[in-house]
Amino acid sequence: LLKTLKVKSLEEAKLNKEKLDGLNKTVETYIMQKNHYLGDLTYEELKEKIKEFGDLSQVRSTAAIESEMAAVNGEKIDLISEKKLLETNIGKWAEEYKDIDGLLDKTIDIKLKQKEIKTNIDKLADLPPEFKSADEFRRTLAEIRDKHSRLINALASQKEEYYMLEKDLPESTYEELAESLKEAESLFEKRLEKGKRLLKIQENFEKIKLKMDEKSFVPVITAFSNYLTSLTDGSYKATDIDDDFNLKLKNENEIEMPLSLLSSGTYDCVALALRLAIAEYILGDNKGFLILDDCLVDLDPNRKAIAAKLINQFAGKHQVIFTTCSPDTAALLGGFLIEI
Known part of the structure; x- marks a missing residue:
């Protein structure tokens, strides 16, 4: 059998069998293709049929025809898609406009709106000269609006912060606080002026004290105490004035009272008593004058009268120049009035 098959072994025979089966399948495939394209025509019949077509030199190749067919099929698909889209739109339009009259009415409405829009556009102001185009104007306007929006947000934030701070403010109004500050400043200025006057008195007193011995200084202390006792209706008296010009006072209970604990009215009484005592000592029987600047303003009515x-x-012996802004004080003192 191997000799008949012209092979050396069984394995080689199997391989040849497989090759033969493959070739048979290929032949069957070609036969099927031939039958598909040529039908039952023989090769000779096919040649005769081709001759009937005449000169085939101008006939395109199969590849070109297939390429053109693919392109045509693509166009066909596009046209079918476009057709479906148009059919859909036509359906929508038919539903919306009903008929040609409805479409005409819609067209008229659109034209009227266009005319209205054009009229509104014509009413708009011309483009500002600093802008070269409408796009530039729109960009600038957008930037301005954006900045405005940010400023509005910042303002809202500031207002919120203001309201939060306002909650922490004292119950007094700004006007009340301003009035309190004004009163405090006025009081401070008055006390500052008093301090300046006392310093001036102290300065002059130191000069005088250098000329006086300890014994001759007693009349000043005595006069000072008498004036103070009279001004305070016996509530205070002076006991001494030391070398540093520290005034030593006692109240009616013989308790020593520092100046810092005195009321403003009593403090003014001390200052006036000291001035009168020093002036009385310095001037003696000589002619002279004393200037007083509204030193009764903080005294109660009783002390003011005293x-x-x-x-x-004092004015019976020496001239007194008294300045005041109070008509009542001026009337109380009497004398020659000069109104300014």
Whole structure:
């Protein structure tokens, strides 16, 4: 059998069998293709049929025809898609406009709106000269609006912060606080002026004290104490003035009272008593004058009346120049009035 098959072994025979089966399948495939394209025509019949077509030199190749067919099929698909889209749109339009009259009415409405829009556009102001185009104007306007929006947000934030701070403010209004500050400043200025006057008195007193021995200084202390006792209706008296010009006072209970604990009215009484005592000592029987600047403003009515009486008594010997902004004080002191 191997000799008949012209092979050396069984394995080689199997391989040849497999090759033969493959070739048979290929032949069957070609036969099927031939039958598909040529039908039952023989090769000779096919040649005769081709001759009937005449000169085939101008016939395109199969590849070119297939390429053109593919392109045509693509166009066909596009046209079918476009057709379906148009059919859909036509359906929508038919549903929306019903008929040609409805479409005409819609067209008229659109034209009227276009005319209205054009009229509104014509009413708009011309483009500002600093802008070269409408796009530039729109960009600038957008930037301005954006900045405006950010400023509005910042303002809202500031307002919120203001309201939060306002909650922490004291119950007094700004006007009330301003009035309190004004009163405090006024009081401070008055006390500052008093301090300046006392310093001036102290300065002059130091000069005088250098000329006086300890024994001769006793009349000043005595006069000072008498004036103070009169001004305070016996509530205070002076006991001494040391070398550093520290005033030593006692109240009616013989308790020593520092100046820092005195009321503003009593403090003014001390200052006036000291001035009168020093002036009385310095001037003696000589002619002279004393200038007082509204030193009764903080005294109560009783002390003010006593002070006016003492000043008038002093004015009986020496000239007193008294400045005041109070008509009542001026009337109480009497004398020659000069209104400014």
